[in-house]
Amino acid sequence: MNPSIIREILKLTERPDVISLAGGLPSPDAFPVEALREASARVLRDTPREALQYAASEGHGPLRDWVAGELRGLGLVVDPGQVLITTGSQQGLDLVGKVLIDAGSRVAVETPTYLGALQAFAPQEPVFAAVPGDDGGPAPEALDAVADARFLYLLPNFQNPSGRCLDEARRAALAGAAERLGLPLLEDDPYGALWYDAPPPPPLAARWPEGTVYLGSFSKVLAPGLRLGYVVAPAPLYPKLLQAKQAADLHTPGFNQRLVHEVLRDGLLATHLPGVRDRYRQQRDAMAAALARHLPAGCRWQRPSGGMFFWVTLPEGLDTLALLPAAVARGVAYVPGEPFHAGTPQRNTLRLSFVTASAERIERGIAAIGAVVREALADAAPAAPAADRRAA
Amino acid sequence: MNPSIIREILKLTERPDVISLAGGLPSPDAFPVEALREASARVLRDTPREALQYAASEGHGPLRDWVAGELRGLGLVVDPGQVLITTGSQQGLDLVGKVLIDAGSRVAVETPTYLGALQAFAPQEPVFAAVPGDDGGPAPEALDAVADARFLYLLPNFQNPSGRCLDEARRAALAGAAERLGLPLLEDDPYGALWYDAPPPPPLAARWPEGTVYLGSFSKVLAPGLRLGYVVAPAPLYPKLLQAKQAADLHTPGFNQRLVHEVLRDGLLATHLPGVRDRYRQQRDAMAAALARHLPAGCRWQRPSGGMFFWVTLPEGLDTLALLPAAVARGVAYVPGEPFHAGTPQRNTLRLSFVTASAERIERGIAAIGAVVREALADAAPAAPAADRRAA
Structure with a gap:
C-alpha cells in the first residue's frame, strides 16, 4: 500500500x-446540530442500556427498516434483511473487497475513480482494470473486455472526483451489459441526495438487483463524524458480508445508529x-x-x-x-x-x-x-x- | 469463512x-450513563462542528495522549504518536491482520484463543499454528517451533475464553523467547482493568516494546456500544497500520472519541x-x-x-x-x-x-x-x- x-x-x-x-x-x-443534540439526550434518557451495549452485527433494526423504505422511494425495492449498517460507507468497500476479491483477481473501475475505493480494495491485492469511457461515464461496450472481473465499481451519481452523473440511457446500457455478461456491479452512492438541478435517475441496482451491491451513506446528508453508512446486498451474498462485518469491528456503534434513527424518524431530512x-x-x-x-x-x-x-x-x-x-x-x-x-x-x-x-x-x-x-x-x-x- | x-x-x-x-x-x-449523558451534552454544545466532521485517521489527539499516559501507569512507555484509535479493539485485530499476514503465512495462537481474532485474521488466509502450553499459558519453549510465524497472538490478562492470567515469570520467559527468535507479539488486553484479586503484571509490550503490538479497549471499562479501542504499535509499523485504518473506515467516529475523552478527563475511571x-x-x-x-x-x-x-x-x-x-x-x-x-x-x-x-x-x-x-x-x-x- x-x-x-x-x-x-x-x-x-x-x-x-x-x-x-x-x-x-x-x-x-x-450539520443538524440542534436535532442531534436533542436526539442524543433522548437516546441516553430512554434507551441507554441498549445504546451502550454490544449489538447485532447487522445493525439497528429500525434504522435498517428506514433505509429500506428510503430506497423504495428511489425505485430500489429491498427487504430490510438485505441492509447491513456499516461504519461509514468506506467500510462497505472494505467488506465487499474482503468477500469478493482474491489476490490477483481483476476489479474493473472507472478512470478516474474514488481514491478511497482503490485503497479499500488494495489489501486483497486485486489487479485493477480501468474501463474507458467519455464525459458521460464508462462505455458499455467496454465491459466485454472486463467480463472476467470480480465486479465493476461504479459511482453513478456526481462521481468523486469527476462530478459526472450517469444519465438514464447510460445506466440502462451499463446495467444491461453487466447483466448479459454476469459481471456484478458495486454501486457506490454517497452523493445521490446532493442534487442541485434535478434528482438523479434511479440507481443501477433497481435495474439489476440480483447482480448489484449498493452502498449508501449518512455522511453527506447528516454528518460524517458519526461514521454511518450501509450496504444493500443480494440475499445470497449477505451472510458473507455479515461475517466480514463482524470480524472487522463486531458492529457499528449502536449509540450512533440510534441517534441517527431518531432524527430520521422525526423527518429531519x-x-x-x-x-x-x-x-x-x-x-x-x-x-x-x-x-x-x-x-x-x-x-x-x-x-x-x-x-x-x-x-x-x-x-x-x-x-x-x-x-x-x-x-x-x-x-x-x-x-x-x-x-x-x-x-x-x-x-x-x-x-x-x-x-x-x-x-x-x-x-x-x-x-x-x-x-x-x-x-x-x-x-x-x-x-x-x-x-x-x-x-x- | x-x-x-x-x-x-x-x-x-x-x-x-x-x-x-x-x-x-x-x-x-x-455503564456510566449519567457521565456519558453529561459529556454528550457538553461535546455537542462546545465542539459540535469538530465532533461531527471528518477527522484524522490517527484518532482524537487528546484521547491518544490520555491512552499514552494511562499505559505509562502500567509500565509501558509509549509516545502518543504510536497510538491509533480504532473502532473497537476488534478492528485492531483486522488492521494487524491486513498489514502482517499474507495468504499462507503462519500465525501462532494460544489454544484455546479468542474466536473473534481467528475470524479477524481469516480474510487474509493465514495458516494457524496452535502453541501448546499448560494452565499457566503457552509454553515458552514451544515458540521455537513457530519462529517463522508472522506473529504470536496472546491475551495475557484473564484470557477469553480460558480466564487465565499469565504470571510474571511466564511473561518474562515468553517475551524473552520471542525477542530471541525475532517473533513479533500481538498482545490483546481488553480485560486488564477488570481484576478482582490483584492487578495483573505489566504487559509483555513493556518488556519488548520494539517487537510488540498492543491492543486496548474501552468496551469493558466504559461501554461496548461506543466501539472504541486502540492499537499501540512500534514506530516503524505505525504508518502501515494507519493506512489500513484509513482504508477500512477513514476514522473512528469523532463524536464517540470526544465523548469518551470527556469522561476520562474528568477522572471517571x-x-x-x-x-x-x-x-x-x-x-x-x-x-x-x-x-x-x-x-x-x-x-x-x-x-x-x-x-x-x-x-x-x-x-x-x-x-x-x-x-x-x-x-x-x-x-x-x-x-x-x-x-x-x-x-x-x-x-x-x-x-x-x-x-x-x-x-x-x-x-x-x-x-x-x-x-x-x-x-x-x-x-x-x-x-x-x-x-x-x-x-x-
Missing part, C-alpha cells in the same frame, strides 16, 4: 491561512436537505463563475449537477502534483488528479471541492489557482529550453 | 426466558472502576460457588482472577456443541469451546460469562447446566449401546 496523498494534503487544511478546496469536507454549517442543497448550489455556482473568470484558455471542466466536486483538466504537459507546493504557497490547496487513476494517470487533472469553503473564499482560492496555472504555462512556453532545464 | 456460532447463540440471549451465560456482554448496570470490579467479583464468586455445587465429578475449571469468563472442561467424550440444544431447552445458554480452537478442538469444553447475569440467575443457569451434564453422562454410561445408537 502507498502513502495517502489525500490525507497528507488534508493536514494542510488545518492551517487557517490556506483555503482548502482539497478535502471533501461537508460544511459544518450544514425533508426539512434539512433543501437547505443543504441551496447552500451547496450557491457554492457550486460561485466556483463555476470563478473558474470561468480565473482559469486561462486551454483548461477544461464540466459544471457538476450535484455532489461536491469540480474536476479540472489543465493544458497538456502540466503536472498538478508538481504545482501543488506553488498553490499552497499562494494559500490554496486542491487534490492532484493522479491518485484517482487506477491505470495511466492524467497528470494534468485536479479535483476541487466546493462544499467546504465559502463563496468568497472559493473566489480567492480559484484566483490563486489561476495565477499558478498561468505562471506554469509561462514557464513551459519556450519548449526547448524547458526541456533542457528538466534535463539539468 | 465459517458462520459464526457466537453470533447465532447471542440471538438466543434476546429470549427473556433464556439465562445467557454465553455472550461476553458487560452488565448494563455498570478512578471512581467508576472500583464499583465495576466489586460487581463482577461478586458475580464471579457466585459462579464459582454454583459450579462447585451443581457440576458433577469429572468436570474441571479454574477460578479466574479477573475478566469475564470461566472455562469448563467436562468429562472426556461429551460434546458441548451437541449438548447446547438441551441446555437451551432448560433455559440456559453457554458457548461451546470448539470454535475457540485453531488446531484440534477439545469438544468437551465450554465458556461461561459471569458478567451479564445476576448472581441469582447465575445460580439457576449453572444448576440447569449441571442437570444437562448429568443427563448426558447417564446417557453415555452404557458405552457399547450408545455407540450403536450413533451408528443408527
Whole structure:
C-alpha cells in the first residue's frame, strides 16, 4: 500500500491561512446540530442500556427498516434483511473487497475513480482494470473486455472526483451489459441526495438487483463524524458480508445508529436537505463563475449537477502534483488528479471541492489557482529550453 | 469463512426466558450513563462542528495522549504518536491482520484463543499454528517451533475464553523467547482493568516494546456500544497500520472519541472502576460457588482472577456443541469451546460469562447446566449401546 496523498494534503487544511478546496469536507454549517443534540439526550434518557451495549452485527433494526423504505422511494425495492449498517460507507468497500476479491483477481473501475475505493480494495491485492469511457461515464461496450472481473465499481451519481452523473440511457446500457455478461456491479452512492438541478435517475441496482451491491451513506446528508453508512446486498451474498462485518469491528456503534434513527424518524431530512442543497448550489455556482473568470484558455471542466466536486483538466504537459507546493504557497490547496487513476494517470487533472469553503473564499482560492496555472504555462512556453532545464 | 456460532447463540440471549451465560456482554448496570449523558451534552454544545466532521485517521489527539499516559501507569512507555484509535479493539485485530499476514503465512495462537481474532485474521488466509502450553499459558519453549510465524497472538490478562492470567515469570520467559527468535507479539488486553484479586503484571509490550503490538479497549471499562479501542504499535509499523485504518473506515467516529475523552478527563475511571470490579467479583464468586455445587465429578475449571469468563472442561467424550440444544431447552445458554480452537478442538469444553447475569440467575443457569451434564453422562454410561445408537 502507498502513502495517502489525500490525507497528507488534508493536514494542510488545518492551517487557517490556506483555503482548502482539497478535502471533501461537508460544511459544518450544514450539520443538524440542534436535532442531534436533542436526539442524543433522548437516546441516553430512554434507551441507554441498549445504546451502550454490544449489538447485532447487522445493525439497528429500525434504522435498517428506514433505509429500506428510503430506497423504495428511489425505485430500489429491498427487504430490510438485505441492509447491513456499516461504519461509514468506506467500510462497505472494505467488506465487499474482503468477500469478493482474491489476490490477483481483476476489479474493473472507472478512470478516474474514488481514491478511497482503490485503497479499500488494495489489501486483497486485486489487479485493477480501468474501463474507458467519455464525459458521460464508462462505455458499455467496454465491459466485454472486463467480463472476467470480480465486479465493476461504479459511482453513478456526481462521481468523486469527476462530478459526472450517469444519465438514464447510460445506466440502462451499463446495467444491461453487466447483466448479459454476469459481471456484478458495486454501486457506490454517497452523493445521490446532493442534487442541485434535478434528482438523479434511479440507481443501477433497481435495474439489476440480483447482480448489484449498493452502498449508501449518512455522511453527506447528516454528518460524517458519526461514521454511518450501509450496504444493500443480494440475499445470497449477505451472510458473507455479515461475517466480514463482524470480524472487522463486531458492529457499528449502536449509540450512533440510534441517534441517527431518531432524527430520521422525526423527518429531519425533508426539512434539512433543501437547505443543504441551496447552500451547496450557491457554492457550486460561485466556483463555476470563478473558474470561468480565473482559469486561462486551454483548461477544461464540466459544471457538476450535484455532489461536491469540480474536476479540472489543465493544458497538456502540466503536472498538478508538481504545482501543488506553488498553490499552497499562494494559500490554496486542491487534490492532484493522479491518485484517482487506477491505470495511466492524467497528470494534468485536479479535483476541487466546493462544499467546504465559502463563496468568497472559493473566489480567492480559484484566483490563486489561476495565477499558478498561468505562471506554469509561462514557464513551459519556450519548449526547448524547458526541456533542457528538466534535463539539468 | 465459517458462520459464526457466537453470533447465532447471542440471538438466543434476546429470549427473556433464556439465562445467557454465553455472550461476553458487560452488565448494563455498570455503564456510566449519567457521565456519558453529561459529556454528550457538553461535546455537542462546545465542539459540535469538530465532533461531527471528518477527522484524522490517527484518532482524537487528546484521547491518544490520555491512552499514552494511562499505559505509562502500567509500565509501558509509549509516545502518543504510536497510538491509533480504532473502532473497537476488534478492528485492531483486522488492521494487524491486513498489514502482517499474507495468504499462507503462519500465525501462532494460544489454544484455546479468542474466536473473534481467528475470524479477524481469516480474510487474509493465514495458516494457524496452535502453541501448546499448560494452565499457566503457552509454553515458552514451544515458540521455537513457530519462529517463522508472522506473529504470536496472546491475551495475557484473564484470557477469553480460558480466564487465565499469565504470571510474571511466564511473561518474562515468553517475551524473552520471542525477542530471541525475532517473533513479533500481538498482545490483546481488553480485560486488564477488570481484576478482582490483584492487578495483573505489566504487559509483555513493556518488556519488548520494539517487537510488540498492543491492543486496548474501552468496551469493558466504559461501554461496548461506543466501539472504541486502540492499537499501540512500534514506530516503524505505525504508518502501515494507519493506512489500513484509513482504508477500512477513514476514522473512528469523532463524536464517540470526544465523548469518551470527556469522561476520562474528568477522572471517571478512578471512581467508576472500583464499583465495576466489586460487581463482577461478586458475580464471579457466585459462579464459582454454583459450579462447585451443581457440576458433577469429572468436570474441571479454574477460578479466574479477573475478566469475564470461566472455562469448563467436562468429562472426556461429551460434546458441548451437541449438548447446547438441551441446555437451551432448560433455559440456559453457554458457548461451546470448539470454535475457540485453531488446531484440534477439545469438544468437551465450554465458556461461561459471569458478567451479564445476576448472581441469582447465575445460580439457576449453572444448576440447569449441571442437570444437562448429568443427563448426558447417564446417557453415555452404557458405552457399547450408545455407540450403536450413533451408528443408527
